[in-house]
Amino acid sequence: MAQATATVTRKPGGNKPKETSGMGRALVRRETISGYLFLLPSLIFFIGFVVVPMGICVVYSFLDYGMAGVEGFAGLDNYLRMLSDKTFHKGFINTVLIVVVAVPTVTAFSLWVSSAIYQMSAFTRSFFRCVFYLPVVTGTVAVTVVWKWMFNPYNGLLNQLTGNVGFDWLGNPNTAIWCIIMILFTTSIGQPIVLYVAALGNVDNSIIEAAQVDGATKLQVFWKIKWPAIMPTTLYILVITTINSFQCFALIQLLTSGGPFFSTTTIMYQIFDTVYKYNDFGYANAMGVVLAIIIAIFSAIQFKLAKTE
Amino acid sequence: MKKFLALTLSASMALSLAACTGGNTGSSTSGSTTSSSATSSSTSSTSGTGTTLKLWSFNVGTLNEKANWDSLIAKFNETNPDIKVEVEIITYADGDTSLSSAIPAGSGPDILFEGPERLVGNYGRAGLMVDLSDLWAEGGADIAEGIKSVSQLDGKYYMYPLSVAAHCMAINYEVFEQAGALQYIDQETRTWTTDNFVKAMEAVRDSGLVATPGIVYCGAQGGDQGTRALVNNLYSDYFVNDDGTSYNANSANNVKALTLLDEMVGNGSLSANAGFAAAEELQAFANGTCAVTFCWNYSNYTQYAAQTQFTPYAVAFPSDDGQPELEMAGPYGFGIFDNGDDAKIEAAKKFVKFVCDDVTAGTEAVKYTGFFPVHSDWGDIYADAEDADVRAPFAMMSNYLGRYYNLTGGWTEQRALWWNMLAEILVGGADPQTAADSYVEQVNANIA
Numbered sequence: 105m106a107q108a109t110a111t112v113t114r115k116p117g118g119n120k121p122k123e124t125s126g127m128g129r130a131l132v133r134r135e136t137i138s139g140y141l142f143l144l145p146s147l148i149f150f151i152g153f154v155v156v157p158m159g160i161c162v163v164y165s166f167l168d169y170g171m172a173g174v175e176g177f178a179g180l181d182n183y184l185r186m187l188s189d190k191t192f193h194k195g196f197i198n199t200v201l202i203v204v205v206a207v208p209t210v211t212a213f214s215l216w217v218s219s220a221i222y223q224m225s226a227f228t229r230s231f232f233r234c235v236f237y238l239p240v241v242t243g244t245v246a247v248t249v250v251w252k253w254m255f256n257p258y259n260g261l262l263n264q265l266t267g268n269v270g271f272d273w274l275g276n277p278n279t280a281i282w283c284i285i286m287i288l289f290t291t292s293i294g295q296p297i298v299l300y301v302a303a304l305g306n307v308d309n310s311i312i313e314a315a316q317v318d319g320a321t322k323l324q325v326f327w328k329i330k331w332p333a334i335m336p337t338t339l340y341i342l343v344i345t346t347i348n349s350f351q352c353f354a355l356i357q358l359l360t361s362g363g364p365f366f367s368t369t370t371i372m373y374q375i376f377d378t379v380y381k382y383n384d385f386g387y388a389n390a391m392g393v394v395l396a397i398i399i400a401i402f403s404a405i406q407f408k409l410a411k412t413e
Numbered sequence: 414m415k416k417f418l419a420l421t422l423s424a425s426m427a428l429s430l431a432a433c434t435g436g437n438t439g440s441s442t443s444g445s446t447t448s449s450s451a452t453s454s455s456t457s458s459t460s461g462t463g464t465t466l467k468l469w470s471f472n473v474g475t476l477n478e479k480a481n482w483d484s485l486i487a488k489f490n491e492t493n494p495d496i497k498v499e500v501e502i503i504t505y506a507d508g509d510t511s512l513s514s515a516i517p518a519g520s521g522p523d524i525l526f527e528g529p530e531r532l533v534g535n536y537g538r539a540g541l542m543v544d545l546s547d548l549w550a551e552g553g554a555d556i557a558e559g560i561k562s563v564s565q566l567d568g569k570y571y572m573y574p575l576s577v578a579a580h581c582m583a584i585n586y587e588v589f590e591q592a593g594a595l596q597y598i599d600q601e602t603r604t605w606t607t608d609n610f611v612k613a614m615e616a617v618r619d620s621g622l623v624a625t626p627g628i629v630y631c632g633a634q635g636g637d638q639g640t641r642a643l644v645n646n647l648y649s650d651y652f653v654n655d656d657g658t659s660y661n662a663n664s665a666n667n668v669k670a671l672t673l674l675d676e677m678v679g680n681g682s683l684s685a686n687a688g689f690a691a692a693e694e695l696q697a698f699a700n701g702t703c704a705v706t707f708c709w710n711y712s713n714y715t716q717y718a719a720q721t722q723f724t725p726y727a728v729a730f731p732s733d734d735g736q737p738e739l740e741m742a743g744p745y746g747f748g749i750f751d752n753g754d755d756a757k758i759e760a761a762k763k764f765v766k767f768v769c770d771d772v773t774a775g776t777e778a779v780k781y782t783g784f785f786p787v788h789s790d791w792g793d794i795y796a797d798a799e800d801a802d803v804r805a806p807f808a809m810m811s812n813y814l815g816r817y818y819n820l821t822g823g824w825t826e827q828r829a830l831w832w833n834m835l836a837e838i839l840v841g842g843a844d845p846q847t848a849a850d851s852y853v854e855q856v857n858a859n860i861a
Contacts, residue, residue, distance in 0.1 A: 170539070171516060171517060171535070171536070171539045171541065172539045172540055173517065255688070257686060257688070257689075258624040258625065258702045258703075259624075259700070259702060269624065270625065270684065272686045272687060272688045272689075272840070273688070274687075274688030275631070275632070275686045275687030275689065275836070275840060276687070276688075277687075277840075277841065280687075359688075360632075360688065361632060363631070363632060363687055363832060363836065364632075364687030364832075364833070364836040364840060364841075365833050365836055365837060365841065366833065377829075379513060380510045380513045380514075381509065381829070382825060382826070383513050383535075383539075385517070
């Protein structure tokens, strides 16, 4: 590599190497340019498909924008409308409920399963990883079709087994949201389990053995050694699961369409409904902005609690 | 700094997803302020003397098959070789999503085949459609006044119709026969009274031949005309008041109907499922899980009849006086989007006129829809058909056609809230009058 030929010295007390020759500076510049060139494709993609749509989303949120085009500047009207929109309030509560229930249970269950399987033989470990990852790679539509059949009030497996024929799990406002959370749970645990198995496998065994020699209990080993070691993975899982839970949409669209009585309507679903049913693009974008802010706040809380600093 | 970056990335992920939701809808229309500009960048082309038109069709009858459209287009091209028509079939499940994305982005259709609810109520009202008064003046003389009235808004005609039918319901003939419930239906007129409907459903319930006699579906995915017609017919009322200024679900008769349905759900002669959309109820009917469906017409017959192992027997909705008023299935016809290109609009009108007014092509097109021609001069086009006996009951239902409400303001909003009101009463146990009052108050807010 070019680095091997660069002449560098370390400044006393400083951390950064300082180039001492013109050739070194040229090499660094060349490497920097190369680095940016390698970054360019993904940067273009990121700007084109993330940054620009974000900007458009924010701009549209201040417009009165419907099927006939932009009809004027709405100012803060779209945002103020959320304050009096009962469906939005219901959607917000449901969204928070899904996040508050799904995120801890997914994380805790994944950690529990991973702790149980990460020391097993490679074959057994792979088997369990496959089993738990299967719902992730299975299409959402296929998953929901199977669940819908299981929940069918008249012919569904669940009611046939429990002898509760006629009970409408997805049509009852008290059970529908919990059905959604349960299905979301089954489709969300695959990735965390794979990540936790890898993270737990990377914890230094010599430290664990030393602690055990010193008389540490299993709980102490987990809490004092493994838990801090897997904290970055936990934080990543928390953030990703939170975002996925906030953005839970396909399950709701395919299973309940937000009903009954808006009991499974989430902010994400309402955004879809507002765009495609009511063609109210300005309001939908305003809700998108608010959803992003809410997710950022939740992420901040998670970072704070995890004490990443 | 790291924390800030992480938070920014989290927010970016969420915001970009939200933006993607509406991103399709707006990528090419920023700054557009008029309806014509919203569709002016349509990708259909006019080159030399040739014109290419984009036709989007909802999946009505067998017009969900491109080959059938191709047959019509081939006939049209015999006399209009310079006009090329490209067809895209969209479904009721996702067609609105496709249109909502494509129209503001300028990639929508030039011609849309559907009914007044979308052509007139949605896109005509939004100022996106061409006035088709000239087509009506030339060929609309033998089209019924009711169809004419729902094809226009404020004096401008945004739809030119092809076919029409009536929505009705159907029973499992064999189950009704075995349960002794056929006696409650006038098989000659295919009508029944509300009292007889109650008795019939109780007989079916008591027979234990099906898991549930009937399902009042309250899921929000189409088919609402069935539950609407059921409620309105039970005690002969209307969905909207006479002058169209207010929704009418909280009238004494409609509340009486809702109360009756609630009682029937309570005693097991009906079920109410908020988790069921019309498609699921139809499937349950086809499977023999329930003995009636409230969402029947010839199109559904062609879709589900092959799956049934019984005779699906079309009947009108029950009414207290035995005189049902059914909702129109359709009328289905064409609307033309105002893309600002006069040549294309003229070409589109030629095509619409050919399909709707030419007796040969029109008859073929009507048969593809499975419904009946709007042109009364065409007579009974199915008289010599092999399945004339199957179609006859649906033709009979056309005699019971009632008022068309679907152009009332706030229609889209009321559809969503209608399901909620039904579920509140039939599943949640809410007081019918209170729930209906609340529904009417909410939907009337959008009626203007």
